[in-house]
Amino acid sequence: MIAASPSQPRPATRLRLPFRTWLALWTLVWLACLVALFSGLQFAFGPVHVHTITLDVGFMRGWWLFISAGVIITLELSVISIACASVIAFLSALARISRVAPLNSFAGLYISLIRGTPLFLQFYFIYQGLAQFHIILSSFISAAAALSLNYGAYMSEVFRAGIQAVSRGQTEAASALGMTPWQTMYRIVLPQALRIVTPDIGNQFIAMQKDTALASAIALEELTGRARQAGLPRNNFFEALVIAAAWYWLLTIVFSYFQGRLEHSMAQGDR
Amino acid sequence: MRPTVVAISNLHKSFGRVVVLSGLNFQVEQNEVVCIIGRSGSGKSTLLRCINFLEEPDAGEITVAGITLPAGERTREHGRALIELRKRVGMVFQTFNLFPHKTVLENLIEAPIVVRKQSRPRAIEMAEVLLAKVGLSDKRDVYPSTLSGGQAQRVAIARALAMEPQVMLFDEPTSALDPELTGEVLTVMRDLAREGMTMLVVTHELGFAREVADRVVFMDGGSFIEEGPPHECLVNPKDPRTRQFLERFISHAH
Numbered sequence: 273m274i275a276a277s278p279s280q281p282r283p284a285t286r287l288r289l290p291f292r293t294w295l296a297l298w299t300l301v302w303l304a305c306l307v308a309l310f311s312g313l314q315f316a317f318g319p320v321h322v323h324t325i326t327l328d329v330g331f332m333r334g335w336w337l338f339i340s341a342g343v344i345i346t347l348e349l350s351v352i353s354i355a356c357a358s359v360i361a362f363l364s365a366l367a368r369i370s371r372v373a374p375l376n377s378f379a380g381l382y383i384s385l386i387r388g389t390p391l392f393l394q395f396y397f398i399y400q401g402l403a404q405f406h407i408i409l410s411s412f413i414s415a416a417a418a419l420s421l422n423y424g425a426y427m428s429e430v431f432r433a434g435i436q437a438v439s440r441g442q443t444e445a446a447s448a449l450g451m452t453p454w455q456t457m458y459r460i461v462l463p464q465a466l467r468i469v470t471p472d473i474g475n476q477f478i479a480m481q482k483d484t485a486l487a488s489a490i491a492l493e494e495l496t497g498r499a500r501q502a503g504l505p506r507n508n509f510f511e512a513l514v515i516a517a518a519w520y521w522l523l524t525i526v527f528s529y530f531q532g533r534l535e536h537s538m539a540q541g542d543r
Numbered sequence: 544m545r546p547t548v549v550a551i552s553n554l555h556k557s558f559g560r561v562v563v564l565s566g567l568n569f570q571v572e573q574n575e576v577v578c579i580i581g582r583s584g585s586g587k588s589t590l591l592r593c594i595n596f597l598e599e600p601d602a603g604e605i606t607v608a609g610i611t612l613p614a615g616e617r618t619r620e621h622g623r624a625l626i627e628l629r630k631r632v633g634m635v636f637q638t639f640n641l642f643p644h645k646t647v648l649e650n651l652i653e654a655p656i657v658v659r660k661q662s663r664p665r666a667i668e669m670a671e672v673l674l675a676k677v678g679l680s681d682k683r684d685v686y687p688s689t690l691s692g693g694q695a696q697r698v699a700i701a702r703a704l705a706m707e708p709q710v711m712l713f714d715e716p717t718s719a720l721d722p723e724l725t726g727e728v729l730t731v732m733r734d735l736a737r738e739g740m741t742m743l744v745v746t747h748e749l750g751f752a753r754e755v756a757d758r759v760v761f762m763d764g765g766s767f768i769e770e771g772p773p774h775e776c777l778v779n780p781k782d783p784r785t786r787q788f789l790e791r792f793i794s795h796a797h
Contacts, residue, residue, distance in 0.1 A: 444597050445640035445699075449654035449706060450629040452622075459657065463644050 331508040339502055339515045342495035350481045353419035360424030365431035386425035392486055394418045399490040415487035427476055434469035474531035481523055495519055545572040548710050548741045554603035556589055563589045564765045574739045578752035581762035587745040591712050595632045596625055607631050608709040633703030637715040639695040641687040647698050648683045651705045673701040677731050693724030697731050713744040753777050761785045
């Protein structure tokens with residue numbers, strides 16, 4: 273037997289793992305807790321009896337396909353809307369920077385109006401409000417219009433900030449070389465601004481995927497709408513919402529991952 | 544007599560209530576190298592930036608290589624004449640202002656192709672000659688972020704030269720550089736002067752001014768206090784303000 277010399281350090285009782293590993297382990301622990309919360313198990317801690325939530329597995333098995341089919345509409349709606357919103361945002365950002373008074377003030381008013389009213393209200397205005405004047409739009413078109421106009425206004429400020437973040441020296445250098453204001457904007461400023469705003473467009477897209485849920489209020493059969501349709505009449509709304517929530521979460525995680533990859537590859541382009 | 548390349552008459556410029564230039568008259572002849580010196584805030588850079596209308600003058604008239612532009616006009620013809628004037632004026636900035644999303648070569652061929660409508664092969668041919676001239680042929684395909692300050696400024700000079708300008712404006716070209724990098728930029732400028740390029744240089748490099756300039760202009764409070772050949776203006780200045788500036792400058796430099 274070897275006697276431990278007093279100078280030797282005490283063996284560590286705690287496991288030496290990198291912080292990232294600890295994070296992953298604890299995430300798994302909390303995830304397990306979340307699953308357990310919906311496990312339907314009952315147990316007792318001494319005098320305290322715990323009843324976890326019991327999900328109606330039969331309902332979920334029967335209806336998950338019907339609800340999940342809403343993912344397609346959710347994705348269609350968010351892709352179309354983010355594309356339209358980007359175009360609107362780009363044009364109104366240019367208008368906000370321009371020195372053409374009618375354009376500039378028009379864009380300013382548009383942004384103020386849209387940002388000053390709830391998105392939910394805008395859904396109703398376009399779908400049901402306009403119907404009063406016999407302007408009948410389908411719920412998909414209405415939802416796409418509301419989301420495009422709304423996100424267009426918010427993203428316009430993002431685009432504007434991106435354009436203005438390109439240093440003044442760039443515009444001056446291009447002008448000094450004899451480029452017209454349009455050539456300067458198109459060839460020098462915009463390519464740099466686009467790099468600056470790309471992460472923000474990604475964030476907006478991820479946020480929009482979840483705001484599509486509001487379209488269920490105007491009878492669009494996307495994820496949330498279908499969840500309500502399936503769950504509410506059968507008194508299984510909770511189960512239906514769990515399925516929808518799982519899809520939203522999954523979509524967000526997947527797109528966040530791709531966004532990270534995209535930003536990484538764009539950062540390399542600078543080198 | 545040599546022809547006049549730059550003529551400025553009665554140039555006025557204010558920023559708000561601050562009068563920066565008050566009625567300047569100034570001419571630069573072909574092949575002449577003029578160095579403009581003076582304290583910061585004396586209007587040197589504003590004068591330079593008014594020549595190619597990066598700053599819009601309040602009043603006055605500017606002529607570069609036969610193109611005359613009065614201040615304060617905003618017509619379509621004026622816009623076209625402005626482009627023609629800027630084609631004839633090369634400018635080098637304190638902060639280089641290279642286009643970061645383009646390679647060194649692309650920086651050089653951008654304006655010749657877009658503004659002068661040169662063919663791409665011709666523009667590339669010319670860019671390669673200019674890169675060789677500033678000693679950066681090996682940097683042809685890199686992005687500006689990988690260049691040192693001295694290299695970036697040499698590329699910026701080459702980019703301006705690619706437009707084959709009649710006059711080059713230098714706005715404190717070495718002020719943003721580490722002291723050990725100013726030499727390489729000044730060497731390129733010295734060579735350019737020797738080849739007969741007409742140059743207007745705002746600088747604090749008095750050594751460069753003494754050696755290269757044909758004429759030194761001392762500015763203070765938006766007007767010319769003193770001008771003349773460098774051996775007079777920098778060695779035996781007549782105006783007390785010039786003397787004061789030079790004394791302070793020399794005591795700071797040592």
